Amino acid sequence: MSRELLNRLGIEIPLLPTTSVGSFPKPPYLTKARSDRKKELISSDDLYNLEQQATKEWLDFQESIGMDILVDGEMYRGDMVAYFAEIIPGFDPGGLVRSYGNRYYYKPIIKSKLKYPGPMTVEWWKRAQTLTKKPIKGMLTGPYTIMDWSFNEYYPDRAAASYALAELIRDEVSELIGAGCKIIQVDEPAVSVRPEELEIAKNALQIVTEGQNAYFITHICYGAFEKIYPAMLDLPVHNFDLELSNSDLDMLEHFARHPFTKDITFGVVDVHTHKIEDVELIKTRIEQALKYLPKEAVWIDPDCGLKTRTVEESKQKLSNIQAAVEAVRAELQE
Amino acid sequence: MHLFFLAVEVTIGGMRIIASAHSSFPRVGDRPEEQKLRRAFAGLEKGKITEAEYKSAQDELISEILTIQESAGIEIVTDGLIRWYDHASHLARNLNGFEINGLLRFFDTNTYFRQPIISDKISGGNGAMADEAGFLAEKTSRTAKAVILGPYSMMRMSQNSSSINREELIEKLGTIIGSEISRMGAAGAAIVQVEEPFLIREPGGFDLFAAGFKALNKARGNTPILPAFYFGDCGKILDRLVDLPADILGLDFTYSPGLLEKIAVDGFPKPIAFGIIDGRNTRMESAGDIARAIEKAMVRIKGDTCHITSSCGLEFLPRDYAIAKLELTSKTAKLLNG
Ligand SMILES: [Zn+2]
Secondary structure, rough: OOOHHHHHOOOOOOOOEEEEEEEEOOOOOHHHHHHHOOOOOOOHHHHHHHHHHHHHHHHHHHHOOOOOOOOOOOOOOOOHHHHHHHOOOOOOEEEEEEEEEHHHHEEEEEOOOOOOOOOHHHHHHHHHHHOOOEEEEEEEEEEEHHHHHEEEEEOOOHHOOOOOOOOHHHHHHHHHHHOOOOOEEEEEEEHHHHHHHHHHHHHHHHHOOOOOEEEEEEEEEEEEEEOOOOOOHHOOOOOOEEEOOOOOOHHHHHHHHHHOOOOEEEEOOOOOOOOOOHHHHHHHHHHHHHOOOOOEEEEEEEOOOOOOOOOHHHHHHHHHHHHHHHHHHHHHHH | OHHHHHHOOOOOOOOEEEEOOOOOOOOOOHHHOOOOHHHHHHHHHOOOOOHHHHHHHHOOOOOOOHHHHHHOOOEOOOOOOOOOOOOHHHHHOOOEEEEEEEEEEEEOOOOOOEEEEEEEEEEEEOOOHHHHHHHHHHHOOOHHHHEEHHHHHHHHHOOOOOOOHHHHHHHHHHHHHHHHHHHHHHHOEEEEEEOOOOOOHHHHHHHHHHHHHHHHHHHOOOOOOOEOOOOOOOOOHHHHHOOOOOOOOEOOOOOOOOOHHHHHHHHHHOOOOEEOOOOOOOOOHHHHHHHHHHHHOOOOOOOOEEEEEOOOOHHHHHHHHHHHHHHHHHHHHHHHHH
């Protein structure tokens, strides 16, 4: 349980704190502005102003429904790897590849030695934090995942590329902490697919987090958790943010066999379906989770980033999560 | 059987190597004119175009991809699998008795597949995959290779919600997929590639795989097949693949640096589709280096034709790199054929 650490950092959270994985959908005006910017129909200042507006709208929404730990929604980011690859010297932008269905992303190429370019997310975090008293998570993509989702034409192997990236993500973590950020999420969705490389991911995260005074979360999703569990509990973070509802909560059986020893952010709605899970269903999922996990260790969120849903769908999913959590909290206090 | 004695029968220098496309090809490129299918898909999702209009966008893209392969000097071509949502759900959608569930990661490719759910009522298909093979054959003058997921990987990618046990299920899937292969052959496919990416990482599943493959072989009629294994070290299962009733074996050479050497030393009694051009990285190999590496193994193989291809489908690369890899494939084949 890491509530003591959070207390020491000056962060108070209720039972079953609610949060989000990271990304929210961009409102239609911002999607249009991004494409207008590509065609140079608007200036980068125009785009920046709209990104700020959208960020503020999402922060206001999260506060209005009573969420506990907020995110900036990543209105200024496209893909979670490409965003960093575009800034870090040594990467070539690469080209479009398909993810699933009709979704494509730019997969970058490591062409030469990677260098830390200076703060990549800190200004956005600082600006967002001035707009709310609730804590905002610092959001970074993990070194192993950036390596795995890029082509590597420079480093001799996958480990070397991961550790080079880890050094510069570490620098970014230091900058975030320097700016006042206390909760930092380092997403590593790729670690669940090559169990034999868990050690590389662990070493890389060790470089990122060692001696850094913050509460660390890592988000992992859509892989074979059963193949890396319980070994994954050794990753040097305080909280695992996991996608659990897409797979009908089948990880709970594994938690029964081997207890979850860290905090967990428990995904309670599927992000790949237009269907809105009702409050009752989400409540049942939370109650299921609490049968296997100590309530002090559980945070609640959607399975993954909501950016592939519409603004309306995302708001409904988040509102239902909040309502379900409040209902469960009330029952726990009875 | 003893590999050494078989290998002695090979006529050195008699082997021809054919430049072949592996399976998938990028559906879009970076330029707007290369993104017609993406726009059509979005249009379909929004109800702005009909299913028939979407299908003709797919047809058009397949013709373009065939032109790309042909201009790159590829002799065995595919339709790029551009009609597939993914390996597992494409098959499930075109058979009976499957439902299709949520997304799961497809190995470490950062791509996803939708998980099929197996019911008690699974049975043969609606003929759509045979129609796809027929379309491909009709649109090319080169050798048409159709592709299908094999029974073992299909079972591993699916959730079994039926009362059928694993042993019965693998045979049933083998028979169903074998019949589809037979229909694809009848529709014009010169050869059908049966993809089994799951086997190499789980050699313990070999007996189950072999049972499924036996059923598939019985049902496929006389359509030639090419079982393809990738995303792992094929050296681990090579000795067991020898007896597989297949016309040629597709192997990924990028995970196993010692595999070519092993074949060069031991020989091999069956033609191989050399998956040696790295389909997972943009780094360009040298045709000369690859030709030199293959040459020693090639002369120890029994048969008169082998294929050279990428280690896996090219969909994981941006399109410009995929095209360059196709060109590299045919350039290497030319060097080897002298
Ligand atoms: Zn995720």
